[in-house]
């Protein structure tokens with residue numbers, strides 16, 4: 001059993017549907033929880049057997065038994081809570097996006113380094129089973145040289161369930177596709193350039209983009225296209241995944257948006273040149289909630305070993321930079337190097 005003890009700020013949908021079930025399954029210790037809506041904190045504590053419900057964030061930060069603060073509140077209120085926690089020596093698992101801008105995220109990462117605490121970001125798609133299996137097949141050489149990847153998403157998203165989203169310039173790329181971009185970095189390294197088009201649907205009430213099409217070029221001739229649409233009102237909704245290599249191909253479907261935020265299983269098959277059929281990859285875990293054990297587990301290991309979490313803040317700045325490179329590309333109608 002590791003020595004880390006978690007205190008959670010926020011008892012909203014993602015904490016109760018994903019963080020807490022995943023932590024329970026993984027055996028992580030959660031000692032305390034705080035939400036400014038105390039009834040939510042109490043309900044989560046009761047459901048998941050958390051011993052202490054705090055009545056202020058200061059009370060949670062002052063709890064000497066808590067070594068990691070798991071922050072899952074709206075992005076714009078995250079930075080001040082993170083700052084107060086790091087000033088009191090807590091390690092941090094922050095939500096994506098770490099901050100609204102690369103500049104503010106960089107300031108947070110620098111401050112955590114100065115405070116001597118570890119800061120990781122909850123970009124758990126890297127632990128999604130299909131992403132892990134894709135990487136495993138790539139590393140085993142099963143696909144030959146991967147040259148093309150397509151993520152094709154057409155879903156119906158109720159953005160108004162997150163009443164805290166400011167009606168501003170950012171929606172899909174910063175709050176949603178950021179997960180895909182982080183997984184691309186995990187699989188293919190750092191992109192050399194991106195070209196992006198974003199737009200709204202006619203007459204949509206949301207103030208920012210609900211459609212995005214981004215093409216990334218990675219070293220090794222890998223081209224990744226991400227085509228996301230959020231207003232598919234039919235019963236045929238999907239997040240498709242195609243990975244094309246010189247010797248093998250993957251076809252699959254991510255299940256994370258089936259019955260959100262509970263999610264369904266990914267479905268994945270691959271074939272190799274010369275094979276007469278596709279091979280089904282057995283997948284038991286799900287992105288929601290199982291992958292949520294990943295970033296926390298990686299942070300706990302980093303604390304114990306003195307290493308770095310896989311999704312550490314410094315690394316995550318590059319994911320956030322991809323997002324903002326897309327916005328800039330769309331605005332300036334040209335390719336941008338993140």
Ligand SMILES: NC(=O)c1ccc[n+]([C@@H]2O[C@H](COP(=O)([O-])OP(=O)(O)OC[C@H]3O[C@@H](n4cnc5c(N)ncnc54)[C@H](O)[C@@H]3O)[C@@H](O)[C@H]2O)c1
Nearest residue numbers: 010011012013014015035036037072073074075077095096
């Ligand atoms: N990693 C992922 O896959 C993923 C998925 C969904 C949401 N998120 C992120 O998680 C965060 C929460 O999202 P959600 O879907 O749970 O939203 P939600 O609206 O269901 O819950 C937010 C919770 O934060 C509480 N809160 C707001 N301000 C607070 C404050 N100052 N102090 C304490 N509590 C406060 C609210 O009372 C509410 O319970 C957001 O940052 C979102 O971007 C991440």
